[in-house]
Amino acid sequence: MAKLTKEDLKKIKDKVLAKSALKEEGPRARVTVHMGTCGIASGAKEVMSALMAEIADAGIRDVAVTTSGCMGMCSREPLVTVECLGREPIKYERMDAAKMKRVFQEHVLKGEIQTPFALARGEESSE
Amino acid sequence: MEEPMIGSIPTMQEIPFFAHQKLRVLRNRGIIDPGKIEEYIARDGYLGLAKALTEMTPAEIIKEVTASGLRGRGGAGFPTGLKWQFCSQSKGDVKYVLCNADEGDPGAFMDRSVLEADPHAVLEGMVIAARAIGAHYGYIYCRAEYPLAIHQLNIAIAQARECGLLGKDILGTGFDFDLEIYQGAGAFVCGEETALMTSIEGKRGMPRPRPPFPAVAGLWGKPSVLNNVETFASVAQIVLKGAAWYASVGTEKSKGTKVFALTGDVNNVGLVEVPMGTTLRTIVYEIGGGIPGGKKFKAAQLGGPSGGCIPAEHLDASVDYEKVAELGAIMGSGGLIVMNEDKCIVDIARFFIDFCQDESCGKCTPCREGTKRMLQILTGITEGKGREGDIELLQEMAVIIKNSSLCGLGQTAPNPILSTIRYFRDEYEAHIREGRCPAGVCTALKRYTVDAEKCTGCGVCAKVCPTKAAKGEKKQPHEIDQATCIKCGVCMEKCKFEAIFVN
Ligand SMILES: Cc1cc2nc3c(=O)[nH]c(=O)nc-3n(C[C@H](O)[C@H](O)[C@H](O)COP(=O)(O)O)c2cc1C
Numbered sequence: 130m131a132k133l134t135k136e137d138l139k140k141i142k143d144k145v146l147a148k149s150a151l152k153e154e155g156p157r158a159r160v161t162v163h164m165g166t167c168g169i170a171s172g173a174k175e176v177m178s179a180l181m182a183e184i185a186d187a188g189i190r191d192v193a194v195t196t197s198g199c200m201g202m203c204s205r206e207p208l209v210t211v212e213c214l215g216r217e218p219i220k221y222e223r224m225d226a227a228k229m230k231r232v233f234q235e236h237v238l239k240g241e242i243q244t245p246f247a248l249a250r251g252e253e254s255s256e
Numbered sequence: 257m258e259e260p261m262i263g264s265i266p267t268m269q270e271i272p273f274f275a276h277q278k279l280r281v282l283r284n285r286g287i288i289d290p291g292k293i294e295e296y297i298a299r300d301g302y303l304g305l306a307k308a309l310t311e312m313t314p315a316e317i318i319k320e321v322t323a324s325g326l327r328g329r330g331g332a333g334f335p336t337g338l339k340w341q342f343c344s345q346s347k348g349d350v351k352y353v354l355c356n357a358d359e360g361d362p363g364a365f366m367d368r369s370v371l372e373a374d375p376h377a378v379l380e381g382m383v384i385a386a387r388a389i390g391a392h393y394g395y396i397y398c399r400a401e402y403p404l405a406i407h408q409l410n411i412a413i414a415q416a417r418e419c420g421l422l423g424k425d426i427l428g429t430g431f432d433f434d435l436e437i438y439q440g441a442g443a444f445v446c447g448e449e450t451a452l453m454t455s456i457e458g459k460r461g462m463p464r465p466r467p468p469f470p471a472v473a474g475l476w477g478k479p480s481v482l483n484n485v486e487t488f489a490s491v492a493q494i495v496l497k498g499a500a501w502y503a504s505v506g507t508e509k510s511k512g513t514k515v516f517a518l519t520g521d522v523n524n525v526g527l528v529e530v531p532m533g534t535t536l537r538t539i540v541y542e543i544g545g546g547i548p549g550g551k552k553f554k555a556a557q558l559g560g561p562s563g564g565c566i567p568a569e570h571l572d573a574s575v576d577y578e579k580v581a582e583l584g585a586i587m588g589s590g591g592l593i594v595m596n597e598d599k600c601i602v603d604i605a606r607f608f609i610d611f612c613q614d615e616s617c618g619k620c621t622p623c624r625e626g627t628k629r630m631l632q633i634l635t636g637i638t639e640g641k642g643r644e645g646d647i648e649l650l651q652e653m654a655v656i657i658k659n660s661s662l663c664g665l666g667q668t669a670p671n672p673i674l675s676t677i678r679y680f681r682d683e684y685e686a687h688i689r690e691g692r693c694p695a696g697v698c699t700a701l702k703r704y705t706v707d708a709e710k711c712t713g714c715g716v717c718a719k720v721c722p723t724k725a726a727k728g729e730k731k732q733p734h735e736i737d738q739a740t741c742i743k744c745g746v747c748m749e750k751c752k753f754e755a756i757f758v759n
Contacts, residue, residue: 131419131420132419132420132425132428133302133419133420133421133427134427134428135306135310135427138297138301138302138303138306141294141297141298142297142298142300144294145294145295145297145298146298149295149298161286163286165369165372165373165404166365166368166369166372166402166404166405167365167369169404195289196289196291197285197286197287197288197289197290197373198285198286198290198369198372198373198374199285199286199369199372199373199526199527200285200286201273201274201277201282201285201286201526201527201528201529202273202524202526203525203526203527204523204524204525204526205524208286210286217262217267219265220268241261242261242262242265244261244264244265247265248265248271249265249266249267249268249270249271249274250262250265250266250267250268251267251268251269252268252287253268253274253277253279253285253286254268254269254279255279255280255283256278256279256280256283256497
């Protein structure tokens with residue numbers, strides 16, 4: 130990235146928001162694996178590997194995968210957030226490779242939320 | 257289309273753990289990818305820096321930070337704006353901005369989480385501080401035990417440099433500032449400001465007397481500002497949204513929010529950010545979800561080895577700098593350890609003083625010898641060798657060690673002992689006078705005894721006892737010889753009739 134000026138910051142913001150917004154032409158869904166030290170210690174890397182394998186197997190191109198830090202609830206790690214176009218984000222708790230596979234197959238691909246592992250829906254409030 | 261099942265899942269706002277939090281320092285948690293600077297920028301990142309560099313003079317930055325009421329989050333709670341002002345007034349063209357990411361308190365992980373999840377927030381705060389005091393170079397002192405934090409920081413620093421947000425001519429304004437990470441070996445004393453600077457200078461991390469204060473003569477004798485990770489992570493928002501916005505949350509003298517690492521006997525172990533002045537009860541019972549197994553709350557330990565315990569009778573106390581200090585603990589950097597009724601308070605005090613005597617650098621006598629002596633006395637008490645007068649001796653030593661130690665380590669090391677004596681003196685006395693540990697933790701004070709009514713004389717205890725302390729005639733009530741019993745508890749575990757108990 131080239132050296133930025135103050136004006137560039139706003140442009141980057143708009144560009145990122147436009148690019149990351151879910152849409153019909155893709156990305157249609159986004160899966161975030163929370164990978165702070167606490168998440169990794171409880172198995173987030175295995176969850177991420179399982180997710181990548183599922184995506185490769187399914188040959189899907191319109192699902193974005195990203196990582197993020199700790200969401201605060203270290204005791205429920207690994208945590209995964211699934212966002213699908215036009216739906217509220219769902220946070221899944223205490224994930225492992227098998228649960229990730231199921232969430233991918235059922236929720237990401239077919240839109241069926243896996244309530245047994247769901248912790249919450251929506252987003253945290255911040256100022 | 258609404259899915260039929262979705263209504264059964266609570267919203268984030270309906271879950272007490274999230275509902276009672278207020279996210280400022282942690283505002284990007286779980287949202288951005290810390291490895292992508294553009295995601296930070298998309299959350300208004302670096303706008304605070306842009307404002308500081310293009311619309312404000314250094315004096316105005318300091319004024320804004322001072323007016324916000326922000327106090328250092330590393331422990332002592334010194335007003336950040338005032339610290340910057342002192343340093344800005346020091347003469348010299350070489351000054352340093354230093355970030356304290358040593359985080360040595362047992363059970364604390366606030367700074368690690370911030371660095372892992374939102375490293376740019378810390379960098380942005382440091383550049384703003386540099387502009388305020390006129391510094392052009394800085395260091396982040398981070399313990400090597402935090403590999404992921406260091407990894408994320410390295411990525412963030414490289415990206416910020418590439419974007420011209422670190423280095424020469426930042427945002428095209430002509431201001432230069434760059435920084436590097438200095439990895440510490442993880443000694444607790446290196447979190448102390450003068451020891452930290454000595455360590456960066458390549459020498460053994462030991463404190464030196466103050467004055468001169470770092471604002472006058474810090475790293476390599478140059479005027480320096482040292483702030484905690486969370487302090488720096490608060491700065492950009494203050495500059496961007498203003499002092500009044502920041503001060504709109506909190507108590508009269510403690511403004512803003514505080515991040516706590518909530519651990520111990522609590523259902524929701526995790527990282528929480530709450531407005532200053534939130535009650536301990538809200539943190540433990542609402543956010544923390546209470547104590548597992550229906551156990552009772554005994555005390556919360558705040559401030560780690562420099563802090564103290566707050567007992568159940570003060571659960572409704574407001575958690576702010578003044579109130580916490582009044583109760584004999586300190587706000588500290590944010591370690592909050594919840595203890596249930598099964599914890600022995602003398603054992604807890606012993607744990608912390610053991611930590612301090614281990615981490616004492618040895619430079620000054622009161623800390624080096626004093627913490628060791630206090631540990632000996634406490635160990636004696638937990639082993640049933642406590643003597644009448646031990647409590648008074650501990651209190652007397654505490655005052656001397658606090659008053660005569662060179663640095664904050666020794667000056668605060670007696671706090672956990674003083675605060676536990678203040679609230680749980682009867683527990684110390686039970687150990688000393690009755691040879692009894694009310695919580696049943698201190699092994700040496702345990703007494704395994706047989707209930708003759710329930711004992712059938714089956715002989716299982718005698719068979720499993722490794723020292724043959726459990727014995728008796730077949731079909732007759734057995735006994736445990738206290739002199740040879742090593743308190744391993746195997747007899748109690750194996751007894752099918754619950755005839756063996758411990759007190
Ligand atoms: C023994 C000892 C250990 C300390 N450890 C830390 C630490 O790990 N992190 C920290 O920010 N401050 C620590 N401090 C406090 C620092 O000396 C200093 O006050 C602080 O970093 C200043 O930043 P602040 O004003 O933003 O809080 C420690 C102090 C002592 C005496």
